[in-house]
Amino acid sequence: MALNAKQMQLMQGPASPLSREANELICMTGQGTPMGEVVRRYWVPALLSTELPSPDCDPVQVRLLGEDLVAFRDTKGRVGIVQWWCAHRGTPLWMGRNEEDGIRCLYHGWKYDVNGDCVDQMSEPSEAQFKDRVKLISYPTVEMGQIIWAYMGPPDKKPPDPEFEFTQVPSSHLQVSKVIQECNWVQAVEGGIDPAHARALHGAIKDDEDGGWGLPPSSPFMTASAGRYFVEHTDYGHRFWEVAKMQNGDNHVMAHHFVMPWTQIRAHTVNENLVPGHFYVPIDDDNCMVWNWVYSYTDQPLSEFTLWYEDNASGNGPAHVDQTTFRSFPNRDNKWGLDREAQRTVSFSGVKGINVQDRLVQEAVGPVVDRSRENLGQSDLPIIGVRKKLMEGVALVSDGGDPAGIGKSYYELRAFEKVYPNEADWKQETMKLMHPKSVGGA
Numbered sequence: 001m002a003l004n005a006k007q008m009q010l011m012q013g014p015a016s017p018l019s020r021e022a023n024e025l026i027c028m029t030g031q032g033t034p035m036g037e038v039v040r041r042y043w044v045p046a047l048l049s050t051e052l053p054s055p056d057c058d059p060v061q062v063r064l065l066g067e068d069l070v071a072f073r074d075t076k077g078r079v080g081i082v083q084w085w086c087a088h089r090g091t092p093l094w095m096g097r098n099e100e101d102g103i104r105c106l107y108h109g110w111k112y113d114v115n116g117d118c119v120d121q122m123s124e125p126s127e128a129q130f131k132d133r134v135k136l137i138s139y140p141t142v143e144m145g146q147i148i149w150a151y152m153g154p155p156d157k158k159p160p161d162p163e164f165e166f167t168q169v170p171s172s173h174l175q176v177s178k179v180i181q182e183c184n185w186v187q188a189v190e191g192g193i194d195p196a197h198a199r200a201l202h203g204a205i206k207d208d209e210d211g212g213w214g215l216p217p218s219s220p221f222m223t224a225s226a227g228r229y230f231v232e233h234t235d236y237g238h239r240f241w242e243v244a245k246m247q248n249g250d251n252h253v254m255a256h257h258f259v260m261p262w263t264q265i266r267a268h269t270v271n272e273n274l275v276p277g278h279f280y281v282p283i284d285d286d287n288c289m290v291w292n293w294v295y296s297y298t299d300q301p302l303s304e305f306t307l308w309y310e311d312n313a314s315g316n317g318p319a320h321v322d323q324t325t326f327r328s329f330p331n332r333d334n335k336w337g338l339d340r341e342a343q344r345t346v347s348f349s350g351v352k353g354i355n356v357q358d359r360l361v362q363e364a365v366g367p368v369v370d371r372s373r374e375n376l377g378q379s380d381l382p383i384i385g386v387r388k389k390l391m392e393g394v395a396l397v398s399d400g401g402d403p404a405g406i407g408k409s410y411y412e413l414r415a416f417e418k419v420y421p422n423e424a425d426w427k428q429e430t431m432k433l434m435h436p437k438s439v440g441g442a
């Protein structure tokens with residue numbers, strides 16, 4: 001879809017602060033919108049594999065990029081993701097019978113396979129059947145890394161499978177969860193690509209045993225000064241560093257990645273053999289699904305402590321998130337559990353659960369933040385980098401080209417937090433770790 005003159009003008013403007021029109025351009029992902037065309041060029045994390053646990057299990061409703069869909073696993077174990085309404089007279093298919101390699105509408109019994117093809121019309125006389133001309137909108141799926149992914153773009157533009165390194169490790173080495181965040185997806189991406197907020201929002205006032213209130217004040221990250229930021233654009237998005245001075249003159253370095261259009265890969269603050277990350281996927285323009293993953297790239301599986309930490313201290317497990325609806329228990333209705341006494345005595349935020357703290361600040365501002373009112377500083381360079389990359393994606397796709405991140409260069413990426421002596425070349429050292437195969441020579 002070519003951009004109109006007004007949109008072209010917006011693309012040429014500064015990435016920040018954004019006019020309201022430019023803000024809308026990067027945030028809205030419905031069918032036919034410029035950014036909608038961009039995000040449909042990627043594999044979309046759609047469901048946890050466990051939501052469709054076995055052949056012929058119950059179908060599940062799913063909303064992606066503003067489209068209402070139904071997912072089902074057929075008798076052979078294949079996953080179909082199709083339009084939610086029956087092509088006959090519109091009955092919702094989530095209530096249908098999932099049996100014998102297809103989903104059958106409850107109203108008149110029309111049946112569809114995982115490709116959306118109508119394969120039976122029991123209410124039509126056999127000589128009058130026109131099933132071969134009936135087809136649902138359907139999207140190809142792949143299943144890897146405990147996730148079912150959908151591709152919702154042009155069939156001839158389908159990228160290689162989404163083989164992030166975490167999708168290639170044994171299940172004992174990987175944990176994946178998801179939670180709805182009640183705000184636009186770009187707001188969530190910008191929270192993810194933002195190490196600067198962690199010293200404030202995620203800070204604990206006391207070194208705390210369970211970690212749920214935030215980062216211990218005595219940790220290297222928390223004791224370092226405000227960092228300097230370095231951003232390098234790449235063919236997958238950008239890599240960036242926060243470099244902060246320790247009191248002894250050493251450099252505390254966080255080396256992270258942004259992968260187009262919605263992926264953050266960040267350092268693990270406790271164990272450098274683990275890599276965590278998030279996807280921030282639009283449900284619609286006012287809501288997104290935050291996917292949380294952490295994996296071990298060594299031969300060591302995830303420890304009990306790591307599993308506990310991700311579920312509880314991070315605030316993404318059953319204690320904080322309804323595992324049927326994936327809505328957070330601490331949410332707007334209860335002011336995210338903000339505890340003023342805890343804010344005075346225990347943690348900077350007064351909210352328990354690291355990612356609950358993220359949900360608080362990103363949701364409370366409203367569904368789509370007005371970026372024309374911002375005053376951005378040096379620490380916002382990674383956020384400005386995201387906006388540039390999203391705008392570049394819109395310009396490229398509207399011109400018939402390919403956006404960043406549809407190749408395979410992101411497959412190897414890892415992220416790190418490390419302390420280097422002042423005289424060390426932190427960039428050279430971290431590059432080997434961030435790109436273990438192409439730079440590190442693994």
Ligand code: FES
Binds near residue numbers: 091107108110
């Ligand atoms: S509405 Fe589905 S078969 Fe009639």
Ligand SMILES: [Fe+2]
Binds near residue numbers: 197
């Ligand atoms: Fe955060």
